[in-house]
Amino acid sequence: VFVSGEATILHADLDAFFASVEQRDDPRLRGRPVIVGGGVVMAASYEARAHGVRSAMGGARARRLCPDAVIVEPHFSAYVEASRAVFDIFRNAAPVVEAMSIDEAFLDVSGLERISGRPAEIAARLRREVREQVGLPLSVGVARTKHLAKVASGAAKPDGLLVVPPDGEEAFLHPLPVEALWGVGPKTTEKLNARGIRTVGDLARRSEGTLVSLLGRASGRHAHALAHNRDPRRVERTRGRRSFGSQCALGRSTTSFESLDVTLIALVDRVTRRMRAKGRAGRTVVLRLRYGDYTRITRSRTLPFPTAASETVLATARGLLAAARPDIERRGITLVGVAVSGIDGAGVQLELPLDGPDTAALDLVLDQVRERFGPGAVTRAGLLRRGPRLAAWLFPGEDHDV
DNA sequence: TCTGGGGTCCTAGGACCC
DNA sequence: TCTGGGGTCCTAGGACCC
Numbered sequence: 001v002f003v004s005g006e007a008t009i010l011h012a013d014l015d016a017f018f019a020s021v022e023q024r025d026d027p028r029l030r031g032r033p034v035i036v037g038g039g040v041v042m043a044a045s046y047e048a049r050a051h052g053v054r055s056a057m058g059g060a061r062a063r064r065l066c067p068d069a070v071i072v073e074p075h076f077s078a079y080v081e082a083s084r085a086v087f088d089i090f091r092n093a094a095p096v097v098e099a100m101s102i103d104e105a106f107l108d109v110s111g112l113e114r115i116s117g118r119p120a121e122i123a124a125r126l127r128r129e130v131r132e133q134v135g136l137p138l139s140v141g142v143a144r145t146k147h148l149a150k151v152a153s154g155a156a157k158p159d160g161l162l163v164v165p166p167d168g169e170e171a172f173l174h175p176l177p178v179e180a181l182w183g184v185g186p187k188t189t190e191k192l193n194a195r196g197i198r199t200v201g202d203l204a205r206r207s208e209g210t211l212v213s214l215l216g217r218a219s220g221r222h223a224h225a226l227a228h229n230r231d232p233r234r235v236e237r238t239r240g241r242r243s244f245g246s247q248c249a250l251g252r253s254t255t256s257f258e259s260l261d262v263t264l265i266a267l268v269d270r271v272t273r274r275m276r277a278k279g280r281a282g283r284t285v286v287l288r289l290r291y292g293d294y295t296r297i298t299r300s301r302t303l304p305f306p307t308a309a310s311e312t313v314l315a316t317a318r319g320l321l322a323a324a325r326p327d328i329e330r331r332g333i334t335l336v337g338v339a340v341s342g343i344d345g346a347g348v349q350l351e352l353p354l355d356g357p358d359t360a361a362l363d364l365v366l367d368q369v370r371e372r373f374g375p376g377a378v379t380r381a382g383l384l385r386r387g388p389r390l391a392a393w394l395f396p397g398e399d400h401d402v
Numbered sequence: 403t404c405t406g407g408g409g410t411c412c413t414a415g416g417a418c419c420c
Numbered sequence: 421t422c423t424g425g426g427g428t429c430c431t432a433g434g435a436c437c438c
Contacts, residue, residue, distance in 0.1 A: 017438090037406070039405080039406065040405060040406045040407090041406090042406065042407085055438080056403095056405080056406080056438095057403070057405090058403055058404060058405055059405095060403095060404080061403060061404085074406095100437085100438080101408090101409085101437080101438045102408095102438080103438075104438075182436095182437085183435090183436065183437085184436085185435060185436045185437080186435090186436090187434085187435060187436085188435075188436085216412075216413070216435095217412085217413085218411080218412055218413085219412080219435080219436095241409075241410095242409085242410075242411095243408095243409070243410085244408095244409095245407085245408065245409075246407080246408085247406085247407060247408080248406095248407090249405085249406060249407085252404095284430085284431095290405095294404080294405070296433090297432080297433085298431090298432065298433075299431085299432085300430085300431060300432075301430095301431090302429085302430060302431085334405090335406090337407085339408095339409090
């Protein structure tokens, strides 16, 4: 594996994204503390952050901290549109762009020097173009590894650019608190602090074995590697998502089991609609619940075949919900969510009733597949051979060892 | 701190297979 | 009947990220 010795990875991150879009679209909000989302803070402008407001904070607390804040409802379509425009600029600037979320991405600009200039110049241009063409502040970190670039963009905020030169990496990394590491959250920070490990430098002095026994195998190794500035991850093209989900918080008032079904139908419809729009199907239906005391559980069921059909997902989710009914009625319910995971690539969706095999419907689907992919694309024998689970479900009791 | 909505990855036990 | 060693898949929960 070729590992560049140059700082050619950019991490580009829009500042206070939702809040910045709101300030861009309403001049009255500029220069004022802005909070997006009333119940829970979804984004806070830097003016609001100066008062201690943070995202994911309860709305009541945020208003106490910053009584002058303007609270606006989110405008998701505006955010999606702004994000598209920004990513167009990213893709214009670098051959490999890896989207991390709606508002941040890694860019690999190695080998572009003669065409586009040095990484720091590309980063500066990126910031200028996003500001001029989309009207939003962008911070960029430039470094030799993804992790350093990510931490650097955070340190550059707001509206800044920070390059970590290869010979300044340890000096940059070691004084940072452990929670500055990407992947070290509140729980891990607490465990580490309890052991007197407060900075990345402290972390680097502990052995991998010590960290593994403290944090578990993957987290321990990860923390150890990052503290020693080892991060071989390359910037890769954004992968397809691995699950589709939707959830709905219900508030504190008691909810009847019957009205829960209405919510469930809407959630399943949203999820499967999005899956069909992307041409994806998945095998595992996950029901997410949060009881009245805010404890969470998940219940899941894996189907023998991938689907994006509303009826199939709904029937499965209903089954999971029915099993939880006694608990829901005893403890109350404050959130319902549905997700479909185990996404099987594009693939073919078989939309069949759950209550038993329907070979006529199957033949119809197979005809459509042949029409699209050619007459030899699928045969029943091939189906049996390649999808034993599906075959067992479609033709129970038959010999599937074809 | 009285808690949205969308995701990712890891761990661990049990069933099952060869 | 007790027991190896290697593996996959499913389910549930937890930590983390934006």
